[in-house]
Amino acid sequence: MNLLMALVLAAALAGCATRPPSPDRFTFAVLGDTPYNDAEEREFPLLIDRINAENVDFTIHVGDFKGGGDCSDALYAKRRAQFDSFTTPLVYTPGDNEWTDCRRPYMGSMDPLERLARLRTVFFADRFSLGRQRLATEAQDACLAPPVSGCGCGAYPENRSWEFRGVRFVTLNIPGSHNNVGFDAASDAEAVCRNEANSRWLGRAVEAAQAPGVKALVIAIQANPWDPKFAAYKGFLAQMETTTRIAKPVLFVHGDSHTYRVDYPFTAPIRRLETFGSPFVGWVKVTVDPAVHDLFVFQPHLQKLVPPR
Secondary structure (H helix, E strand, C coil): CHHHHHHHHHHHHHHHHHCCCCCCCEEEEEECCCCCCHHHHHHHHHHHHHHHHHCCCEEEECCCCCCCCCCCHHHHHHHHHHHCCCCCCEEECCCHHHCHHHHCHHHCCCCHHHHHHHHHHHHCCCCECECCCCCECEEECCCCCCCCCCCCCCCEEEEEEEEECCEEEEECCCCCHHHHCCCCHHHHHHHHHHHHHHHHHHHHHHHHHCCCCCCEEEEECCCCCCCCCCCCCHHHHHHHHCHHHHCCCEEEEECCCCCCEEECCCCCCCEEEECCCCCEEEEEEEEECCCCCCCEEEEEEEEEECCCC
16 A cells, blocks of 8 residues: 555656646746946846846846935936846836935935936836837826825826736835935925825736736835834835735735845735845846746845945
């Protein structure tokens, strides 16, 4: 009997080993919080080359494409050209270093709201992704309706959503540095509008993910919303806990604290992926395969550690 059971088990394992991948299987890359300095600037084109060599279906950059230095138009143009050098589509969501932190003296003492407007012009002028191949996305590019009481809220074209082989993706402009809250009245008003826009956009994505043909939902932002110093993300975290009502896998992707990890920090069964960040120049390859029980498989690629001088 033991021999018979062993043979049955061996046959089952062999069947699993030879089972072909699902035709809906695909891969995407996640990176962020790089490059931050001259050494990482030299590594960044090599990182792009390696992602291109992997032939992923698309890439998500979760923001903070710079460290110190000013938030110049020249830098934005350089990053746009680099993002467009990805062979397959790249979807980018802004980080704090690109706009909220531009007010800091060591970043040029620039107006963060003006810099956000410029980011929208450079990176989000239409409804397509960046990259040599362009992915059609949905964009939150209409003014909020109904409007937020007391605030004249505009459009948020940086917020994107798309569906790829039965998986719904959504990006939200939720940066670090306290989500641009607590600096001045203009920034606080901006955050009120953007928080409402993000909430509506996420709610819309959750509704779309409830469709019968959708297998999972992936949500990407820049900030680490559990940063103990800040309370500006409580509303977002509370809304995230409700996303599991779709009764399908939910993956939350972010950057900001520069620590690669895959875990379950929510009360609800939501998996979190945080990608590498400076001084680690790296990225994560995510395989989505409906034939795999957990759906998402993560493969970290640490290219180089660039110690600060």
